[in-house]
Amino acid sequence: MLNSHATGSVLRSGRRTDTARSAGSTLLIGLALVFAALMLAQGAWAASRPEKQELKIGFIKLTDCAPLIVAYENGYFEDEGLYVTLEAQANWKVLLDRVIDGSLDASHMLPGQPLGAAVGIGGNAELVAIAGMGVNTLAVTMGNSVWTQMKTNVPMEAGKPVHPIHAKALEPVVKATSASGTRFNLGMVFPTSTHNYALRYWLAAGGIHPGLYTPADANGTTDGMVQLSVTPPPQMPATLGAGTILGYSVGEPWNQQAVIKGIGVPVITAGEIWSRMPEKVLGTRREFADRYPNTVRAIVRAVIRAEQWLDADKGANRTDLARMLSRPEYVGADYNVLVGPLTGNYQYEKDDIRPAPGGNVYYSGFAGYPFYGDAIWYLTQMRRWGQIPVEQTDAWYDGIARKVYRPDIYRDAANDLIASGDMQATDLPPAESYGAPPSQFIDGNVFDPAKPNAYLESFDIGTKGQK
Amino acid sequence: MSDQSVMPPVRSLGLAERIRLIWQAKAPGIGASLGAPTAAILVFLLIWHGLAPRVQTSLGELPGPAQVFGEFISLMEEHQMEREKADRFYVRQAERNAAWVAEDPTYVPVVAEWTGKPTFIDQIFTSLKTVFAGFALATIIAIPLGLLCGSSAIMQNALNPLIQTFKPVSPLAWLPIVTLIVSAMYTNNDAWLPKSFLVSAITVMLCSLWPTVINTALGVASVDRDLINVARVLQLSWTKRIRKIVLPAAMPLIFTGMRLSIGVGWMVLIAAEMLAQNPGLGKFVWDEFQNGSAQSLGRILVAVLTIGLIGFVLDRLMLSVQRLVSSGDAR
Numbered sequence: 001m002l003n004s005h006a007t008g009s010v011l012r013s014g015r016r017t018d019t020a021r022s023a024g025s026t027l028l029i030g031l032a033l034v035f036a037a038l039m040l041a042q043g044a045w046a047a048s049r050p051e052k053q054e055l056k057i058g059f060i061k062l063t064d065c066a067p068l069i070v071a072y073e074n075g076y077f078e079d080e081g082l083y084v085t086l087e088a089q090a091n092w093k094v095l096l097d098r099v100i101d102g103s104l105d106a107s108h109m110l111p112g113q114p115l116g117a118a119v120g121i122g123g124n125a126e127l128v129a130i131a132g133m134g135v136n137t138l139a140v141t142m143g144n145s146v147w148t149q150m151k152t153n154v155p156m157e158a159g160k161p162v163h164p165i166h167a168k169a170l171e172p173v174v175k176a177t178s179a180s181g182t183r184f185n186l187g188m189v190f191p192t193s194t195h196n197y198a199l200r201y202w203l204a205a206g207g208i209h210p211g212l213y214t215p216a217d218a219n220g221t222t223d224g225m226v227q228l229s230v231t232p233p234p235q236m237p238a239t240l241g242a243g244t245i246l247g248y249s250v251g252e253p254w255n256q257q258a259v260i261k262g263i264g265v266p267v268i269t270a271g272e273i274w275s276r277m278p279e280k281v282l283g284t285r286r287e288f289a290d291r292y293p294n295t296v297r298a299i300v301r302a303v304i305r306a307e308q309w310l311d312a313d314k315g316a317n318r319t320d321l322a323r324m325l326s327r328p329e330y331v332g333a334d335y336n337v338l339v340g341p342l343t344g345n346y347q348y349e350k351d352d353i354r355p356a357p358g359g360n361v362y363y364s365g366f367a368g369y370p371f372y373g374d375a376i377w378y379l380t381q382m383r384r385w386g387q388i389p390v391e392q393t394d395a396w397y398d399g400i401a402r403k404v405y406r407p408d409i410y411r412d413a414a415n416d417l418i419a420s421g422d423m424q425a426t427d428l429p430p431a432e433s434y435g436a437p438p439s440q441f442i443d444g445n446v447f448d449p450a451k452p453n454a455y456l457e458s459f460d461i462g463t464k465g466q467k
Numbered sequence: 468m469s470d471q472s473v474m475p476p477v478r479s480l481g482l483a484e485r486i487r488l489i490w491q492a493k494a495p496g497i498g499a500s501l502g503a504p505t506a507a508i509l510v511f512l513l514i515w516h517g518l519a520p521r522v523q524t525s526l527g528e529l530p531g532p533a534q535v536f537g538e539f540i541s542l543m544e545e546h547q548m549e550r551e552k553a554d555r556f557y558v559r560q561a562e563r564n565a566a567w568v569a570e571d572p573t574y575v576p577v578v579a580e581w582t583g584k585p586t587f588i589d590q591i592f593t594s595l596k597t598v599f600a601g602f603a604l605a606t607i608i609a610i611p612l613g614l615l616c617g618s619s620a621i622m623q624n625a626l627n628p629l630i631q632t633f634k635p636v637s638p639l640a641w642l643p644i645v646t647l648i649v650s651a652m653y654t655n656n657d658a659w660l661p662k663s664f665l666v667s668a669i670t671v672m673l674c675s676l677w678p679t680v681i682n683t684a685l686g687v688a689s690v691d692r693d694l695i696n697v698a699r700v701l702q703l704s705w706t707k708r709i710r711k712i713v714l715p716a717a718m719p720l721i722f723t724g725m726r727l728s729i730g731v732g733w734m735v736l737i738a739a740e741m742l743a744q745n746p747g748l749g750k751f752v753w754d755e756f757q758n759g760s761a762q763s764l765g766r767i768l769v770a771v772l773t774i775g776l777i778g779f780v781l782d783r784l785m786l787s788v789q790r791l792v793s794s795g796d797a798r
Contacts, residue, residue: 049567053577061757072582081563083579088754090744101650103662234757241525257759261525328766329584332758 050295053081057299058089058098058107061234061331062251063342063360064134064280065108066321067368069330070306080298088329091232092190099283100125106299108133109283111378112192114404119379121192121387128289129281129375130409131300132368133307135361136271137279137341138195139255140202142170142247143240147265149173160352164272164442167206174208174225177246187231187239187248191220194279196228197381199249202273204461205443212463213386220385234332240264251279252341252360253333259347260337266348268442271358276365276439278374289409300413304368305422311363318342366429366436370410373435373449375401380452384462391465397452407433530765535772538765546586553581585746591773594747597664598736598781601671602729609676609728610721613683614709617717623684634677638735641673642666642742663745670739675732682724686717722789729785733778748774 059065068086071077077084087104089095096113098104100123114127142150153169154161177184188196191213200210203226211224221227231239236250241263258264270277282303289296309317322339325331331338340347346356361367379397382388411431417423435449445458456464512532522529530538564576585593616623616630649666690713698708714721740749752770755763 049571049574054579078559078563081567081577083560083577083582085582090753094744232757234759237525237759261759263525326760328755328758328760328762332754332760332763334760 048294048297050081050298051292052105052295053083055082055084055105055295055299056087056103057084058087058095058104060092060095060108060251061088061333062108062137062280063253063325063331063338064137064251064362065331066310066325066360067131067133067282067303067306067362068108069324070309070321071302073324074306074309076302076305077299080302082295082298082302086329092193093230096123099127099285102285102288105288106130106282106284106296109281110190110193111278111281111374112190112194112197112382114281114283115375115378115400116192116382116387118400118404119382119388121382126286127283127404128286128406128409129283129370129404130289130296130406131282131303132278132370132374133280133282133303133362135279135365135367136269136275136277136359138198138249138251138277139266139269140199140247140249141236141240141255141258141264141266143243143245143264144262146170146173146246147267149176150267161348163268163354165267166442167203167208169206170203170267171206171208178225184226185245186226186228187236187245187250188228189233189236189250190230191218192378192382192387194277194378195249195251196220197378197385198270198273198277199228200385201381202268202442204459205273205441207461209461210385213389215389220387222386237261237263253331253337256337256340256347257333259349260334262350266346269346269356269359271356273442274439275358275441276436278367278371278377278436281370289406293409296409297413297416300410301416304363304410304414304417307363307368308423308427311361311367315343318344363427366427366433368410369429369433369436370405370407371429371433371436371449372398372401372405372407373447375405376435376449376452377447380447380455383452384456384459384464386463391453394450394452524764526759526764527761530768534765535768538762539769541762542587542766542769546588549583549586552583556581556583587751587769590746590748590751591777593664594736594740594749595777597667597740597745597747598671598729598732600664601668601736602675602725602732604668604672605675605728605732606679606725608672609679609724610683612676613680613721613724614687614713616680616684617687618709618713623688630677630680633673634681636674638670638674638739639742641670642739645669645673646743661746663743666743667736667739667745667747671732671736674735675728678727678731679721679724682720682727683717686720686724687713689720690716719789719793722785722792726782726785726789729781730778733774733781737774 057068059068072084072086089098089104089107092110092113095104095107095109096117099107099109099113100117109127109129111129112121114129117123117125117127150169150173151161153172154165156162174184186199188199190196203210209223209225210228211219211221211226213220214222219229229245231245231248233250233254236248236254237257239245240248240258241261247264247267255264255266255269259266270279282300284296310321319339319342322335322342325338325342326333326335339345340353341356342360344355344357344359345353346359347353376397379388379400383392411428414423414428418425418428439447441447443459445455447455453465456462516531516533519529519531560579564578567574568576612626616626646666649662649669653662653665694712694716695708698712703711736747737749737752739745740747741753742749744750744753748770752767755766755770
């Protein structure tokens with residue numbers, strides 16, 4: 001920790017020297033002290049300087065890419081001496097390939113991507129997750145015609161649907177559609193995406209079988225009452241509008257976009273499915289993290305500062321954020337589409353806007369911390385839906401989580417910031433933390449990250465044990 | 468100012484003459500007067516203005532000419548703003564480098580390029596660079612190949628089936644193969660030539676190769692027999708024969724081929740950039756489509772018109788080069 005302390009103080013003293021010089025009339029003794037500090041720290045400073053300063057970081061046009069955008073726009077990357085080019089990626093597949101082949105140094109990623117790469121789903125690669133990016137940023141949207149049929153099964157209060165809306169209400173619509181010979185197609189963004197697992201979780205909790213992946217069925221439709229397929233996030237509204245899919249699960253603002261364009265209605269948000277859904281991570285290659293430890297640590301420091309800014313003063317910066325993200329090179333959706341979910345006013349229907357306080361969290365409640373428990377949850381879902389084809393021991397789950405999730409890197413960066421006074425020590429969970437603070441699921445099941453197999457046993461739908 | 472008046476007659480090139488006639492038939496005296504095109508453009512703008520608001524999309528109504536012009540202005544302003552931001556970035560970087568060197572004299576300062584987004588203007592230049600690179604590659608390969616085919620009936624027979632098979636292949640079919648091969652063979656990510664640039668340029672090359680090959684072969688094959696016989700009588704060497712007789716005679720057709728090539732290349736490039744997300748105007752269009760904001764349609768239309776105008780200018784450029792070469796040949 002001594003070293004990290006020196007890092008923080010030296011980086012700050014670098015900023016201070018200019019002021020000292022410009023002040024001119026500073027007391028001699030002050031100058032002497034600064035000089036002495038510089039001499040002492042020079043060795044440590046050279047050792048903690050980022051090895052690689054020019055970086056290319058990828059992102060997908062979603063509200064949870066915000067920490068990267070803010071770190072860039074607010075100059076946090078530059079404060080670390082990092083010259084970062086942010087590059088929007090066409091879809092999650094392209095993004096993953098570019099992280100693996102080194103075109104991107106780091107990226108906004110789905111937790112299932114580094115984890116999937118570690119267990120051999122869609123290729124093998126050694127990737128690591130070095131920070132969390134965004135909690136509760138997705139929703140499930142149904143097209144207007146499905147919603148009209150579904151609404152008749154939803155309990156109402158004062159003329160408005162009672163939330164959360166359970167997939168039970170959708171089940172008769174699925175059955176009627178299938179009986180008429182039409183496939184009930186739903187969109188999600190990537191086979192190992194948070195959105196795939198969230199949609200499946202919600203459907204299964206309401207008794208709708210979303211289909212299983214098998215070694216022979218890479219599309220995950222075996223035994224399914226619905227057909228899930230992949231569409232890139234920003235194209236969801238257009239694909240729904242074209243009628244190719246009847247509904248979808250995607251991150252914001254692409255659900256709000258559907259309401260405002262009048263083509264669909266969000267039926268359930270992430271936080272209603274799981275009160276603390278860790279949506280994205282900041283990922284990179286293990287080889288990159290090993291080769292450039294100071295760079296990676298500096299990236300995480302900048303991202304933590306951005307996440308602090310995002311949740312600061314009860315969301316005072318959120319309208320600025322909506323304006324920032326609405327620029328075409330970032331998310332590019334209209335400001336009025338972005339501002340709702342970012343300020344906690346969620347629009348479900350034209351005349352149904354409700355406060356949604358738990359959505360789009362970046363820092364509060366340790367939202368940026370890469371808990372092993374989060375990794376375990378994703379791995380259980382991969383097993384539940386058959387992407388992990390055989391039963392694994394609890395120790396195996398723990399081993400994969402420890403290999404891919406790197407809270408150690410996050411802790412080093414956070415400790416630098418705590419040492420320099422840029423972060424509250426209480427905002428960093430204790431070193432022995434394994435899972436995130438307890439949270440609730442829509443099906444009432446209890447998730448204990450230490451017992452993944454017991455958690456799998458608690459589901460009615462999905463593979464478990466040796467099946 | 469008609470096309471014909473600029474064009475001096477070229478003797479001894481019956482085929483080239485005929486080709487030229489075909490071109491002129493396609494564009495009958497566009498420049499005859501300034502009035503007709505102006506009127507046509509005005510009518511087009513009026514129809515556009517009248518019909519656009521009736522087309523409702525999920526992004527609002529189709530923008531009319533006035534809105535598109537407004538988007539054009541705002542794109543130019545954005546370009547200006549980005550340049551100013553870049554200037555400030557370089558100032559900050561220089562200050563930081565000075566401070567870091569002051570702290571540790573052994574530090575070798577990094578001079579990073581501006582990390583901001585490429586503006587519309589930047590994307591235009593990226594596309595132009597790429598198309599010229601692809602076109603230059605295509606020309607370097609196509610002219611010798613065409614010479615070979617044109618000067619030997621056996622080669623012509625041998626290569627014709629291959630050329631005819633590859634010629635109609637769409638760029639979108641080549642793209643995945645080119646991407647995979649370039650990714651596999653070109654692994655240095657820090658090189659000065661970005662991978663995406665290579666992929667786009669090679670795709671352009673593959674598709675714009677064929678018009679030049681075919682026209683060069685045609686040009687070489689149709690060189691006047693008398694000239695060839697004269698060369699034989701004078702016992703000119705092979706290289707001299709190519710340089711003094713074949714190339715000058717075939718030049719007009721070679722340039723016809725190159726002109727077709729650059730047109731094909733430009734169309735191919737935009738499609739390739741859209742699909743592969745490689746920097747350039749195609750990516751600009753795709754990004755705006757994905758954004759789906761209220762300005763997106765207007766910005767896409769600005770790009771569409773720009774693509775068209777650049778294509779037009781490229782074609783005219785090649786045409787004037789072609790004429791220059793033809794007239795030189797006639798003298």
